Structures are given as structure tokens and as C-alpha cells.
Amino acid sequence: MSMTVLQVHGDTTRPDIESSWARSRLNGVRRDALPPFDLVTRTSESNLARAANPVLRRVAGELEGTQVALVLTDHVGQLVDIHGAARSMRHAIGDLGLVPGVQLGEDRIGTNALGTPLETRRSLLVRADEHYLTVFRGFTCYGHPIFHPVTRRLEGVLGIGSKTGADYRLSSLLARRMVRDIEERLQRDSPRAQSRLMSAFQAAVGRRGRAVVVIGEGLVLATPAAVDLLEPADHAAVRACAESVPIGSQESHELALTSGREVRLVCTPIDGADGVLVDITQESVVRRGNSLSAQAPRWPLLIVGEAGSGRTTEAHTVAGPGATTLDATDVVLAGESVWAAQLGEALWGNGPAVVVENIQLLSPQLTALLAQRLRETTRNVVLTSTPGEHLDEIHAVVPALCNDRRELIPLRRRRHEVPGLAQQILTDVAGHTRTRFTAETMRILASQPWRGNLAELRRVVEVVAAVRSAGDIIPADLPASHRGGQPPGSPIREAEREVIMAAIEAAGGNKLQAARALGVSRSTLYNRIRALRIG
Numbered sequence: 237m238s239m240t241v242l243q244v245h246g247d248t249t250r251p252d253i254e255s256s257w258a259r260s261r262l263n264g265v266r267r268d269a270l271p272p273f274d275l276v277t278r279t280s281e282s283n284l285a286r287a288a289n290p291v292l293r294r295v296a297g298e299l300e301g302t303q304v305a306l307v308l309t310d311h312v313g314q315l316v317d318i319h320g321a322a323r324s325m326r327h328a329i330g331d332l333g334l335v336p337g338v339q340l341g342e343d344r345i346g347t348n349a350l351g352t353p354l355e356t357r358r359s360l361l362v363r364a365d366e367h368y369l370t371v372f373r374g375f376t377c378y379g380h381p382i383f384h385p386v387t388r389r390l391e392g393v394l395g396i397g398s399k400t401g402a403d404y405r406l407s408s409l410l411a412r413r414m415v416r417d418i419e420e421r422l423q424r425d426s427p428r429a430q431s432r433l434m435s436a437f438q439a440a441v442g443r444r445g446r447a448v449v450v451i452g453e454g455l456v457l458a459t460p461a462a463v464d465l466l467e468p469a470d471h472a473a474v475r476a477c478a479e480s481v482p483i484g485s486q487e488s489h490e491l492a493l494t495s496g497r498e499v500r501l502v503c504t505p506i507d508g509a510d511g512v513l514v515d516i517t518q519e520s521v522v523r524r525g526n527s528l529s530a531q532a533p534r535w536p537l538l539i540v541g542e543a544g545s546g547r548t549t550e551a552h553t554v555a556g557p558g559a560t561t562l563d564a565t566d567v568v569l570a571g572e573s574v575w576a577a578q579l580g581e582a583l584w585g586n587g588p589a590v591v592v593e594n595i596q597l598l599s600p601q602l603t604a605l606l607a608q609r610l611r612e613t614t615r616n617v618v619l620t621s622t623p624g625e626h627l628d629e630i631h632a633v634v635p636a637l638c639n640d641r642r643e644l645i646p647l648r649r650r651r652h653e654v655p656g657l658a659q660q661i662l663t664d665v666a667g668h669t670r671t672r673f674t675a676e677t678m679r680i681l682a683s684q685p686w687r688g689n690l691a692e693l694r695r696v697v698e699v700v701a702a703v704r705s706a707g708d709i710i711p712a713d714l715p716a717s718h719r720g721g722q723p724p725g726s727p728i729r730e731a732e733r734e735v736i737m738a739a740i741e742a743a744g745g746n747k748l749q750a751a752r753a754l755g756v757s758r759s760t761l762y763n764r765i766r767a768l769r770i771g
Contacts, residue, residue, distance in 0.1 A: 252356060253347060253366045259355070259712050260346035260368040262703070268370055271345050273338040284308075284382065284391045285316050287421035291414050296320035305329060306414075307395035309350045313341035316392065325399065332371060343716050345369055349377035350395045355712035357381055357390060359408065364400040374400055378407035380415050385423040386430060387455040394418070430455055436506045436513055447499075451478045452511030462516060467494040469655035472678030476651035477501050478512040479683075491652055494659070534639040536610055536617040540627070541644030544691030547620040548593065550644065555589035555618050562590070564597040576605055583609045589616040595634055596621045607633045647686040647693065654682040654693065661697045662709075670706045677711050684718055736761070737770060 285308070292306050296319035299306070305326075306319040315338050318329065334340075342351035346368025353360050359380040364373045377397040384391050394415055396407045430452065437450040437457045447462040451474070458466075466474065470493050477489045481503045489501045502515040533554055541547045552559060560582045567575045579602075582590050590613075598606060610617060619634065621627060623643070627635050635641065647654065655678040662671060673681070686692055696718050704713050711719055736754070743749035751761040764770075 252352070252358070252360055253362070256342060256347040256352045256355070257368055259342060263343045263346075263716050265344070265346040265368060267346070267368055270371065271333055271338075271369060273333040273335075282310060282316070283422065284310055284418075288382075288392075288394070288418045289317070291417045291421070292317060292319040295410070295414055303399050305397045307334075307350060307397060308392060309340055309354070309395070310392045311354070311390050313339050313344075313351050313354055315340055315350075328374070328399065329397075342712070343719070345372075348372060349379035349397070350393045353379040353381045353393045354390070355710070359411070361408070376400055378411055380408070380411040382415050382418055382422075385419045387452075389455070391422065433457065433506060433511045436511070440513055440515070447516035449474055449478075449514040449516065450506070450511055451475055451514065452506075455511070465493070465495075465497075465499070465516065465518075468675040469494050469659050469673065469678055471675045472655040472673075472682050473652040474501060474514055474516075475679055476654065476682040478503050478514055480651065481505055481512055489652060492656065494656060533616075533618075536619060536638045537640040537642065538635055538638040539618060539620045539642050539644065540623050541620075542622060542646050542689055544689035545644040545646060546690050547644060548591075550642070551591045551593070551618045551620050555591050555616065558588040559618075560588060560590045561593065563593040564602075565594055567597065567599075567602065572599065572602060576602060579606065579609060583613040583615055583617070586614055589618060592617065592619045594621065595619050595631055596624065596626055598631065600630060603631050603634060607637055610634070610637045647689045648684075651682045654678075654684075654686070657690070657693060658697055661694055662701060665694075665698055665701045666705070671701070671704055671709055673709045674711075677709050677714065680711055680714065680719065736764060740770075 288308050292308065296306055299320045301322050302320070303322055303325050304320060308316045308318075310316055315334065315336050317336055318334065340348060340350045342348065342355050345351060347362060348367060348369075349360055349362040352362070359378070361376075361378045363376050367373050367375070367377075375397050376399075377395055379393045379395045381393050382391045383389065394411055396411050398407075433450050433452045433455055434457070437448065440446070440448045440450075441459050445461050446459060447465050448459045449462050449466075450457040456471075456475075470491075473491055477487075477491065478501075481487045486502065486504045489503070490498060491501055492498050497518055500517050502517070504513045504515070505511070506513055537554060539547050539551050539554075541550075552561075562575070562579060562582055564575075570578070579592075592606065595603070595606065619638065621631070647657075655673070658673060658678065658681050662673070681693075681696075688695075696715060699715050700709055700713055736750070739750040739753050740747060743753060747761055747765075748758050751758045754761065756764075
């Protein structure tokens with residue numbers, strides 16, 4: 237079907253349509269489906285709406301009685317307002333369910349002149365049969381993105397639509413004129429907080445050659461020294477560090493840049509503004525990776541980490557080549573007696589190190605046997621486990637016998653490492669460097685909760701590598717489940733989220749039991765689940 241589009245319209249915009257149709261298919265949008273329009277509660281009037289309304293009203297007056305409609309969406313694709321158009325055009329729009337509050341993202345309704353420019357950040361003409369959903373093929377529409385002139389943040393999209401057959405040749409000229417007027421009004425109405433960010437930045441760059449970055453809501457300022465030092469992946473890592481700083485305190489982070497240099501980031505919140513000043517100084521020592529394995533272990537060694545956090549990789553790196561591996565998950569298939577015999581054989585006599593995986597799955601009997609074998613063996617032994625109370629209760633005897641213990645930090649608590657890890661995994665998976673993540677894609681990746689840690693990150697990168705084999709990887713290339721990046725919450729909200737998730741997991745998914753265990757009502761728990769976006 238996409239080839240038909242290219243054959244019918246052979247101009248320079250058609251590859252954009254083809255790519256958009258491919259994304260629509262990947263998002264599971266059905267061409268014959270009705271738009272899944274669910275009204276979203278609208279917040280108070282935004283800066284975009286305040287700047288755009290006078291422009292929309294003025295032009296709508298000039299177009300009164302014509303078959304042309306002016307449509308405005310915000311930066312997430314929510315329809316903000318519709319202006320102009322003759323009565324028949326308004327009825328046609330209303331019959332489609334297009335009212336303020338509905339979502340027009342490409343991932344929901346496929347190729348369209350409002351959602352697709354949000355994905356590509358470029359203007360686009362969508363002719364009648366180029367709409368992905370059949371119900372929209374009675375219209376030809378042009379969409380032009382609106383960028384804040386100060387922050388360069390994508391604020392929304394202005395769309396001009398008409399019924400098929402109407403003259404759309406002047407749509408691009410009209411849209412550009414209107415967007416220019418809207419952006420000028422946005423600049424005049426720029427909030428005072430951004431002025432504070434600018435003042436803080438100017439005060440910090442007094443010393444020549446200083447690498448400084450100021451990160452605020454929709455605003456990033458950087459000195460030439462910082463621009464020269466940081467690659468796109470590094471920008472996303474610096475942002476992740478800045479967003480993790482609690483209000484009213486200063487934090488310091490060490491970061492290995494894409495170039496291999498190690499830097500120290502001193503992150504200081506800016507008074508009176510939602511922003512952070514990051515001072516970057518280069519360290520003399522280059523850090524080699526994030527693994528703890530360079531440290532000489534004391535045996536037996538216990539490695540504790542969440543699922544997907546790299547327990548197995550760390551264990552085998554420490555154990556060295558030729559290590560023997562036993563996994564407690566095999567008890568289910570082999571039976572306790574067979575597994576016990578394998579354990580005794582692996583730990584008997586001299587030989588290479590032994591890795592015992594997933595001790596959290598061992599029964600009390602096998603735990604006691606493992607403890608006995610650890611007392612007797614002369615082998616170097618590495619054990620792996622998930623964190624939890626079981627290490628202080630049913631399996632407490634094993635950690636007590638270990639002379640060393642390493643805790644692997646969950647990926648969500650080291651967000652600044654996500655950009656570098658993602659690019660490294662992409663190179664490993666793709667086998668070449670013809671693709672790379674854009675800074676915006678890196679930012680979205682760094683903001684994900686990563687409940688599955690490194691394993692989840694690898695799966696996402698593998699999906700991306702299968703979709704894009706060359707060029708920049710934009711947010712639209714990410715799986716739909718990992719596009720909605722939000723700035724990370726405060727440490728308190730993150731802690732609350734983890735407590736609730738742990739209670740639900742302990743209750744086997746029963747939220748009523750989880751609410752009782754937490755000492756709250758079921759309605760309170762559901763409210764917190766929605767507020768914290770717990771799946």
C-alpha cells in the first residue's frame with residue numbers, strides 16, 4: 237500500500253509518508269478502524285494556547301465561510317482548539333469526533349498532518365489518500381511544527397485542513413506566516429523563570445573555557461567548552477544527572493563520556509527557577525566501564541541484584557574462564573536430589589571457580605546443604621541472588637558465610653549511564669556505527685523506569701536495530717511502550733513507587749491485599765497507582 241502512495245505522488249514529501257505508514261503499521265493502527273478518541277482532561281490554558289489564540293482568531297476571521305479549518309495541538313498531540321471553516325466543514329469535523337481534548341498522535345491514529353509532524357519535527361502535507369485511517373481520506377491537511385524561539389522546544393503543531401478538492405497550494409505559506417506570529421508571541425511571553433536561568437548561566441561563565449550547562453524546563457544552555465566536550469549521548473546523561481538532584485541540595489556525579497574521558501558533574505539547583513546548573517570538570521583518570529569485577533574478591537562472594545541487572549555477567553567475569561555453573565532454576569526440572577548431587581560434585585576437590593545462580597529459589601533443605609558445602613569446599617565460589625528479605629530470613633545462613641558481597645545498582649538509579657549503555661549495545665547488536673540515537677531519543681531512554689534493567693534495555697535496542705539500519709534513531713523508532721518518557725520523579729516518589737510495587741508483588745497481584753498490607757484503603761492505593769503510573 238505504501239508503494240501505491242509513492243507511485244501516485246512522486247514528489248519529495250512522499251518518503252515521509254512511506255516512513256509514517258510503516259510506523260503506523262508497527263503501532264498496530266488498523267486503516268479501517270474508527271479513531272480511538274478518548275477525551276483527556278484539559279489543564280489550565282497553556283503558554284501555547286495564550287500565544288496562538290489571537291493569531292487563530294484573526295486568521296479565522298479572514299477565512300470565514302471557506303472550507304478551511306485551523307487546528308492547534310500541543311506537544312503531546314492533544315487537540316487544543318479548532319477555528320474557522322464553513323458550517324458544512326465544521327459538521328464534517330465534528331462527525332469524526334475531532335473536539336478539543338482528543339489525542340491525535342501518530343501512534344494512535346496513524347499518518348496525519350498533526351501527529352506526524354510531532355514525530356518528525358518537520359512540516360508535512362498529507363493529501364487525502366495519504367492519511368492512514370480511511371475515515372480521514374476526505375481531507376487534505378498541512379501541518380507545521382511550532383518551536384519556542386528561546387528554548388527551541390517543540391510546543392505543538394498548527395494544522396490547516398480542507399475538504400478534498402479544495403485548493404491547498406497556499407496552505408504552507410499561510411501556516412508559516414501564522415507560526416511565525418505565534419512564535420513571536422511566545423518569545424514576548426517567555427516566563428521570568430527562563431530569565432533567571434539565563435542570569436544564572438551568565439554568572440557562571442565568567443572564567444574563559446569553563447564547561448557549564450544549564451538545564452531547565454524546555455531550555456538547555458551550554459558554553460562552547462561544554463559543547464566541544466559532550467556528544468549527544470553525553471547530553472542525555474548530563475540531563476539525567478541534573479534531573480535527579482533534590483530541590484535545595486547540591487550533588488556531584490562522576491561520568492565516563494563517550495570519548496572515554498572521565499568528568500565530574502557538580503549539579504546545583506537554581507533558586508527561583510525549575511532548573512539546574514551543571515559545572516563540568518575533567519578528571520585525570522579514565523574510568524573503565526561500570527563493572528565491579530576489577531576489585532579483587534574475597535571468597536565466597538555473593539552478588540545481589542534485580543532481574544536483568546547483570547548478575548550473571550558480573551559473576552562469570554569475577555569467576556574467570558572455565559567456571560562451573562549451577563542454576564537453582566534447574567531444581568524444578570532435575571529434582572532436589574539430582575541437583576544436590578550436582579552441587580556436591582561441583583564443589584568437591586580443587587579446580588576452577590563455581591558459580592551458583594539464583595539462590596533465592598532454594599528450599600530450606602537445599603539452603604542448608606549449600607551452606608555445609610561452602611564450609612567444606614576449597615573452590616572459589618560466586619553466588620547470585622535477587623535482593624529481598626529472604627537474605628535475612630530463609631537464606632540468611634548463606635550470606636553469613638560469604639566474605640564479600642556486591643550490590644548491583646538498578647538501572648533506574650543510574651539513569652546517567654543509560655545513554656552510553658544504549659549506544660554501546662546498539663553497536664554490539666548492529667555490528668556497525670551507521671546508526672546512532674538522537675539527543676531527544678537518548679533523553680527519553682534515560683527517563684524510562686527500566687524495571688527489567690539491562691536486559692530490558694537490550695531488548696528495546698534490539699527492536700530499534702531491527703527497524704532502523706542507518707541514520708539517526710528518532711523517538712518514533714522506539715517501541716510504543718518506551719516513547720512516553722517523563723522526567724524522573726523525586727526520590728520520595730520513586731521510593732513510594734517501589735514500596736507499592738513490592739506490596740502488590742508480595743500479594744500476588746491482589747491489590748486489596750496489598751492495600752491492607754500497606755495500611756491504606758483500596759481507593760487510596762488505586763489513586764496512588766494512577767498518580768505514580770504503575771502498570
